[in-house]
Amino acid sequence: MTATPPTLATAFRELERALTRRRWAALGRVVQVELAAIAALIAAFCAWQVRIPLDGMARNAGPGAAARVVALQLAALAVLAAVAVAVRTAGLLGPGARSGPGAAWLALPIPPRVLERHLRWDARRIAGWALVPALGVAAAAIGLVPASRLVPLAGTFVLALVAAAHGGAALGFALARRLLPPAPPGSRAARLHPVERALALMPSDTSSRLSPARWRRRPAWWALALKDLLLSRRPTAVQGRARNALIVMVLSALAWRLPAAPGVARSAAYLLALAAGVTLAEWLAELGGADPFAFLRSLPVGLRSWWLARAVAAALGAALLVVLHALAFPALPAGLERAFLAWAAGATFALGLLGAQLGLSLAPRADHAQRVLGVTLGVVAAASLMMPLLGWVVLLAALIHSATRLPGLMRRAAA
Amino acid sequence: MLEIAGLGVSYGSLLALDRVSLEVRGGEMVGLLGANGAGKSTLMRVAAGIQPADQGTVRIAGIELVERPLEARARLGYAAEEPAFYDELSADEFLAFTATVRGLEPASARARAHELLAALELEARAHEPIRHYSHGMRKKLSFVAAVLHRPAVLLCDEALEGFDARAAIAARDELRALIAGGGAVLFSSHVTETVERLCDRALILDRGRLARSLARADWGGPAPGPSPLEREFLAVAGRSTPIAEAG
Numbered sequence: 001m002t003a004t005p006p007t008l009a010t011a012f013r014e015l016e017r018a019l020t021r022r023r024w025a026a027l028g029r030v031v032q033v034e035l036a037a038i039a040a041l042i043a044a045f046c047a048w049q050v051r052i053p054l055d056g057m058a059r060n061a062g063p064g065a066a067a068r069v070v071a072l073q074l075a076a077l078a079v080l081a082a083v084a085v086a087v088r089t090a091g092l093l094g095p096g097a098r099s100g101p102g103a104a105w106l107a108l109p110i111p112p113r114v115l116e117r118h119l120r121w122d123a124r125r126i127a128g129w130a131l132v133p134a135l136g137v138a139a140a141a142i143g144l145v146p147a148s149r150l151v152p153l154a155g156t157f158v159l160a161l162v163a164a165a166h167g168g169a170a171l172g173f174a175l176a177r178r179l180l181p182p183a184p185p186g187s188r189a190a191r192l193h194p195v196e197r198a199l200a201l202m203p204s205d206t207s208s209r210l211s212p213a214r215w216r217r218r219p220a221w222w223a224l225a226l227k228d229l230l231l232s233r234r235p236t237a238v239q240g241r242a243r244n245a246l247i248v249m250v251l252s253a254l255a256w257r258l259p260a261a262p263g264v265a266r267s268a269a270y271l272l273a274l275a276a277g278v279t280l281a282e283w284l285a286e287l288g289g290a291d292p293f294a295f296l297r298s299l300p301v302g303l304r305s306w307w308l309a310r311a312v313a314a315a316l317g318a319a320l321l322v323v324l325h326a327l328a329f330p331a332l333p334a335g336l337e338r339a340f341l342a343w344a345a346g347a348t349f350a351l352g353l354l355g356a357q358l359g360l361s362l363a364p365r366a367d368h369a370q371r372v373l374g375v376t377l378g379v380v381a382a383a384s385l386m387m388p389l390l391g392w393v394v395l396l397a398a399l400i401h402s403a404t405r406l407p408g409l410m411r412r413a414a415a
Numbered sequence: 416m417l418e419i420a421g422l423g424v425s426y427g428s429l430l431a432l433d434r435v436s437l438e439v440r441g442g443e444m445v446g447l448l449g450a451n452g453a454g455k456s457t458l459m460r461v462a463a464g465i466q467p468a469d470q471g472t473v474r475i476a477g478i479e480l481v482e483r484p485l486e487a488r489a490r491l492g493y494a495a496e497e498p499a500f501y502d503e504l505s506a507d508e509f510l511a512f513t514a515t516v517r518g519l520e521p522a523s524a525r526a527r528a529h530e531l532l533a534a535l536e537l538e539a540r541a542h543e544p545i546r547h548y549s550h551g552m553r554k555k556l557s558f559v560a561a562v563l564h565r566p567a568v569l570l571c572d573e574a575l576e577g578f579d580a581r582a583a584i585a586a587r588d589e590l591r592a593l594i595a596g597g598g599a600v601l602f603s604s605h606v607t608e609t610v611e612r613l614c615d616r617a618l619i620l621d622r623g624r625l626a627r628s629l630a631r632a633d634w635g636g637p638a639p640g641p642s643p644l645e646r647e648f649l650a651v652a653g654r655s656t657p658i659a660e661a662g
Contacts, residue, residue, distance in 0.1 A: 209542045210504075213511035215521040223515035227501065234503035234544070292499030295560075297465045299516050300489040 008114050016121055031368055038375035039132045045382040046136025051144075058144040067145045067153065073137050074157040081130040081161055082168035089123035089172025090179070093198040106200060112193035119195070120169040127165035134161075220301050224309035231290050232283070237366070238290050241283035245317065249276040253324035262330075270340075273321065277348035278377060280317040281355025284310055285373050288359025289366025303406060306360055314352030318345045350395055351377075357402035416441045416599030417462065417568045422471035424457050424623075431457045433623040434471065439568070439599040444590060446610030447603040449620035455603040456496055458620065459572040462601065463493040476567040489517065492566030494574040496603075498557030502546035506537060506556050509545060510563060517564050524563065531559045534585040535578075551577035555586075562589055569593060569600045575609060587613060 027035065050073065058066040138154050145153070173194075180197055183190040192200070218226070232242035252272030258265040287310065322345045329337055355373055362369040376398045384391030417439040424432040431454045439445045449455045460466040462473050464480050464487065473480040475487040500509055507528075514524035532538040535555040540548070545556065554577040561569060569590070575583050590600055590613065604610055610617050611634060619627040 208544065208547075210508065210544065212542065213505065213508040215511045215514065215525040217518075217521050218515050220516045220518075223512055227504075227512050230508065231501060231503060236503050290501070292501060294460075294465050294495060294497075295499045298463050298488060298491065298493040298495075299513070300485040300518075301516055302485050 008110065012114065012118050027368060031372065034372065035375060038379060042378055043132050043136035046133040047140040050137050050140035054140055054144050063145055066141065067149045070137060070141045070145055071153055074134055074153065075160065077130045077134050078157065078160040078164040081127040082164035084126050085123050085165050085168030086172035086175065088126050089120065089169050090175045092119055092123055093176035106196060112195045116195045123169050123172060124165040127161055130161055221305040221308040224305055225312055228287050228309060228313060236290060238283065238286050241286045245276065245279040245283045248272060248279045249321050249324055252276045253328035256328045256330055273344045274347065276321055277351035280314065280348060280352040281373055282370060284314060284352055284356035285359040285369040286366045288363040288369050291363060293364045307406065310356035310360065311353055314349050314356055317352050318349035321348050350399060354395065354399050354402060357399065357406060361402055361405035361408055416476055417601060418474040419462060420472050422458065422461060423469045424461060425469055430623050435625050437618055437625060439601050441597045441599050442594055444594050444600040444602055444614045446614035446617040447601060447620060448607060448610055448617055449605065451605060453620040454623040455620055456572055459570050459603050463491065463570050464488055490567040492561035492564065492569040494558045494561040494571045496572040498553050500545045500556065503544055505543055506532065506541045506545060510560060513560050513563060519564055528559065528563055531562065535559065535582045551579065554578065555582055558586055562593065565593065565596060567598055569598060571600060571602045573604055
């Protein structure tokens with residue numbers, strides 16, 4: 001690859017620095033502190049989970065074996081980071097990609113390889129999250145693995161993470177290129193750089209007619225809920241989240257029919273039902289970013305209508321999951337069946353409501369809501385593993401906390 | 416109808432509004448003029464309840480906006496300078512949603528929406544997603560949503576900017592109909608000519624302060640209705656119906 005012209009290289013370096021600063025600043029002080037605290041908690045949880053088995057290994061097999069385990073765990077984190085970057089890169093440039101400025105880049109006099117470098121940079125940033133569990137692993141190894149081995153391991157991990165991020169971006173680009181529809185030989189499209197073709201193929205505004213609206217008298221919350229459903233059927237980020245929730249719900253019910261031992265099927269159904277609750281929460285959090293804040297603030301709609309519309313959606317999601325599982329159940333003892341359904345309904349509703357409340361309290365920043373939801377659920381999962389029922393306590397606390405922030409939606413300025 | 420008293424807003428050290436007080440009575444259209452950055456849009460956003468004020472009060476049809484926001488907003492229409500929509504909905508769906516949330520009678524709301532869309536030449540595109548709309552079309556839709564419920568108080572922030580001549584005339588007719596029905600309109604613009612043609616009074620905002628208040632008699636003409644240039648445009652466009660008020 002030839003070098004980027006110095007002026008462009010400088011401009012993009014400045015842009016990337018500014019973007020990093022702006023995105024961090026856009027989180028706001030409270031979310032920054034919350035994210036830092038949750039990252040610290042996750043690192044501490046990883047350290048706790050790794051420390052005990054590592055201690056046993058160091059005692060039984062010696063520090064060398066413990067060092068090898070730490071190296072393997074760090075390598076696994078680097079591989080996971082590479083996969084995440086590859087998926088993100090393919091998502092940025094693959095068919096149907098909607099993120100980023102898209103085809104607008106093509107209006108600028110920028111060589112495609114420079115654009116490619118910038119897009120790779122954007123995709124690679126996600127790899128940084130691997131540092132959080134890696135810190136936990138490294139902290140767990142202190143005192144069990146000699147510093148003379150641990151320090152080089154940490155250094156090697158950082159280099160491996162950088163390499164994995166670059167490798168993941170390259171893999172994602174290769175994948176995105178393969179997914180591009182073939183251009184007719186000799187056509188102008190065939191002569192374009194793959195990045196230019198990918199950007200040019202991003203969805204453009206083409207005319208399409210929608211079916212007539214239904215003009216009916218309904219309460220405000222009902223209109224809001226129907227509007228949410230309508231948005232979930234249109235090509236938006238909300239649609240993707242809704243689709244994910246439905247797919248995972250169906251999969252979780254089908255898990256009961258797995259041709260496996262009953263215990264395995266039950267565990268799969270349990271875990272997938274939890275995942276369905278999480279995807280439901282993600283959908284409801286995403287809806288918070290879909291509302292045109294300035295317009296809605298001028299309407300006579302109160303917080304109660306907003307909350308009710310989203311709470312009803314969470315309840316309906318939980319009900320759908322319960323119905324699917326009830327239909328898919330094999331012959332289980334009635335007590336076990338009822339207990340599972342009650343647990344699934346409660347957990348899914350609570351998770352959905354948490355997503356809805358975070359979406360509303362952080363509106364219109366759905367990305368913030370998703371991030372806070374993700375880290376909160378990470379803490380809930382960690383708490384569940386630490387002590388039975390502690391996860392429920394944390395989830396309830398998160399629900400109450402997000403509910404107290406709801407009035408902010410009504411106070412917030414559009415700016 | 417619209418009473419604003421002692422409104423103050425600052426952005427850090429910048430004083431955007433400095434104890435602004437004004438009143439727009441029922442059956443009156445008041446123009447709000449000012450240079451870019453004079454505070455017009457801030458005043459409109461605060462009056463619409465979108466942005467909180469540091470001090471002062473806003474009363475919509477006698478209802479205090481901060482104390483009883485839902486009741487006040489039910490009587491308010493707001494056509495924003497930069498309108499925001501659900502871009503994946505069609506104009507038809509968006510207006511149906513707006514009408515439902517405002518508790519309007521569905522059949523008459525639908526008839527009025529289609530009448531307004533037709534008048535603003537938006538009806539043919541009413542079933543397309545809003546994301547396909549041009550800037551002017553978005554402004555027209557914002558205007559329709561703002562007047563759909565015949566509000567007691569209408570706030571128009573650069574509302575006719577981006578309208579073609581025919582749509583601008585139809586929008587002015589709609590504004591006059593609102594006034595004739597006893598409504599109050601506060602019309603913000605940086606184009607003096609629009610205010611001259613439309614408004615009964617004009618207020619001039621300068622660096623956050625109300626610098627001057629003028630009555631129509633203070634500036635005289637021009638007469639309401641299409642300007643000579645607009646009439647030429649309509650003649651060339653060849654789509655116009657006779658406009659009775661041409662003056």
